[in-house]
Amino acid sequence: MSAPADTHQLVNVVALLGAAVVVIPIFRKLGLGSVLGYLAAGLVIGPFGFGWFNDPQSILHVAELGVVMFLFVIGLEMRPSHLWSLRREIFGLGTLQIAVCAAGLTLLGMYVLGLRAPVAFIGAAGFVLTSTAVVMQLLSERGDLTLPSGQKIVSILLFEDLLIVPLLAIVALMAPAGMEVSPAERWKAIAIGAGCIIGLLAAGRWLLNPLFRILAQAGAREVMTAAALLVVLGAALLMQLGGLSMAMGAFLAGVLLSESTFRHQIEADIEPFRGILLGLFFLGVGMALDVSVVLQDWRFIAMGVLTLMVGKAVCIYVVARLTGSDHHQAIDRGVLMAQGGEFAFVLFGAAAAVGVIEARVNASLTAIVVLSMALTPLFVLLQRRLTPAAKPSLEGIEAVSGQSASVLVIGFGRFGQVASQSLLARDVDVTIIDNDIEMIRSAEEFGFKIYYGDGTRLDVLRASGAGTARAIAVCTDRKEATDRIVELVRDEFPQARLLVRSYDREHSLGLIHAGVDFQIRETFESAVQFGSAALIELGVDEDEAATIAEEIRKRDAERFELEMAGGNLMAGAKMVFGNQPGVPRPTPFTPPKRRSRTLNPEEVPADTVDDDAG
Structure with a gap:
């Protein structure tokens, strides 16, 4: 007698929670961090492990909300004035790093991995988009989010979230004959995206604070929680309908509420959902690693992971040094951001849909990105253990010498x-x-x-x-x-x-x-x-x-x-x-x-x- 469908779904939920509860404390005890623990747990219970889940993509679609809520919480900490003060890092440093990394990785894809120029560019563009989820989680665990070095990394990640829109437009332009998007449709998509951003800014300026004020006066705590979720998910949905990044929409909503008197209450309501869904996202990424693809094309994938991660880390190090970061900070940023990210899945899927890359290449590039995300926590751990801690700069500070006070x-x-x-x-x-x-x-x-x-x-x-x-x-x-x-x-x-x-x-x-x-x-x-x-x-x-x-x-x-x-x-x-x-x-x-x-x-x-x- 087969189990009812709802019972099977409950078993899946229990399996997800059980994997997290068992594996994460072990990995954190070993000093490997929770990100790697989630990825390993996802691989074990996924279709290429015990086979408890056969459709990791469906889990990823839901779990992406964890990344969305993470960006919303980050937005709550970013007052508009503070965000404006980071404009040089977001648009200056972000543009420079993206340009250098994209050019460098495209050349590596062509001359080291042997890819055609269009495919090498798509692979490089996807790998340039760093995993916001992985980097933010590692920064949060280290307590570096509010440090100047952490703020620079956050700024670059924000610019990368904006970049997904023009990259998707470039992919559409690269489509073979007969699959191009007409100029009228392209301008229509741009207008819709701009309209969604303007609509979100207007709602945040004139609707959100009055809404929470009314709900607070009602005194219903659960309604406040529901309203907080409504704001996050509504902003994400609006951006998605406009062809933009859901995470960017949630971030903008957080920024708009950053000066609200209800900011701390909203953050407290969102935090439990954010943590659970973000963990679910990493589980889904671990499940998505197609072991059969890795085994069939392991030479190309191994070479791709090594080449792209090392190449990206070197490019980031060079940019960091050119823009005034010291050696230790440059190495730390290079290792921390050396992986591909979740937006690469979207970009590769879009490129495959319009025939720019083949399905087999899409699968291999996806496996490279997933492995890079899984390896990043290990490389960060090794880097912090092998690289001596940066000595604080004593510039402008007088060391004690020859004192004789009472x-x-x-x-x-x-x-x-x-x-x-x-x-x-x-x-x-x-x-x-x-x-x-x-x-x-x-x-x-x-x-x-x-x-x-x-x-x-x-x-x-x-x-x-x-x-x-x-x-x-x-x-x-x-x-x-x-x-x-x-x-x-x-x-x-x-x-x-x-x-x-x-x-x-x-x-x-x-x-x-x-x-x-x-x-x-x-x-x-x-x-x-x-x-x-x-x-x-x-x-x-x-x-x-x-x-x-x-x-x-x-x-x-x-x-x-x-x-x-x-x-x-x-x-x-x-x-x-x-x-x-x-x-x-x-x-x-x-x-x-x-x-x-x-x-x-x-x-x-x-x-x-x-x-x-x-």
Whole structure:
């Protein structure tokens, strides 16, 4: 007895989800990334693996919405002013990279792969269109999307999305006799595309914000989610009807909503759908790899993957260097964008439909693109492991040398900035060092003089004036770095009073054992003050809130002393809790009338869950 059709469809859904749930954690644990995991899972469950799916194209058509939603979310982060500031990268850098890569890959196709000129051009044009899905996902996983180097890559990808329209027009012009598109039809297609863009811009300008305002007033959360999906899919559909890129339509819709007061709500509603559908897209790409074609024409495909990926990476590297990127950024961009993309499938299909390329060549070129997408995460991983990390440029930044201030402050993050204000306000002679280049440059914009230096190195501490400093304030935010600095200062610079920012209670205990003169948990006092303010906002009397806060400090001090009782502490070491320079044994506390009872020391939570981690 055969299973009903709806049951079979449910089995397919379970298979897709199961493949993702099983494979992705394994690949991420191995450091291979989720993209490669999705592609491998798709190959395993596809028609050329276990054969659970026989029509990967149908999955790809649905899963392309993942790419669409990804571009919509990127658009939400791109305010029109920011997008305008990227115009040189989008149209200047994008045009230069596309032109150089297209010319270079066409020549490689003709003279290395032996393709006819029209076929070589189509293959090169398709391979030039980088996979937006693969690159965006890798950039997102690395956290590089908002960096200047990431923004340049995003700009180039946006230009490539625009390029699919003229490339399809060129394919139509290359059609053999009898299959050409008439000039009237061509101008009609251009007019329809322009009309769709104008219509989308008008809707975004005058309709979207009022629509979401009305829905927000209705208070129906599910309707807001439906409206967000409607905007994304509607914009994508409008662009598709105009013969344009669905992803570009979604991106424009996101840009139009980027300054809306509902932007964060819309992004939160779209995010779950985006992640699932984008994963489904990579699964579909893995399924689409026709293993039989690869086996039949493996020499040409292997040569094509190697030639086109290396050729494109070299062209991108040359363009990057010519436009001012350093060696490391140029290599990173070349390897990251060395693959073909999803738009190549559309271009190859259109070329095959009008007879520019044969069906067999279409299948081989498609296999080359899919393999390049699958290999990119591996090549990126190898590149990042084999290429040494770029050293930050110290141009315009003074390295610390020959300082002799009364106080040395190590670390100028959020904590160090606030801590140093009291010293500077009293005109204390202070030397401040940090090893974060961007932090130093930002601080200089506000008039602070920060020297570049790594406080965990003894030679840097000497150059910073630690040998003559009366006090050394360690304001770093990493426990390992803090402990290393404390060890060096205690051994080499005993004349300096040592004040240290600690991470949590356990870290404070270790610092006291190390003999520091002053330590304070980085968020304990602010959390106590926060709780006191919350009581006041709830109507509790200010004196009573202050009394409760003081009790919390004393109970915390009591627990701290109990934990120290078993260790050998250096005599005279100060314990600091909040803003108390030294806390005696707590005196009996009379609870205020609003409270039902006080806490016993044993009831104070332990630092298994940090009381002040944040």
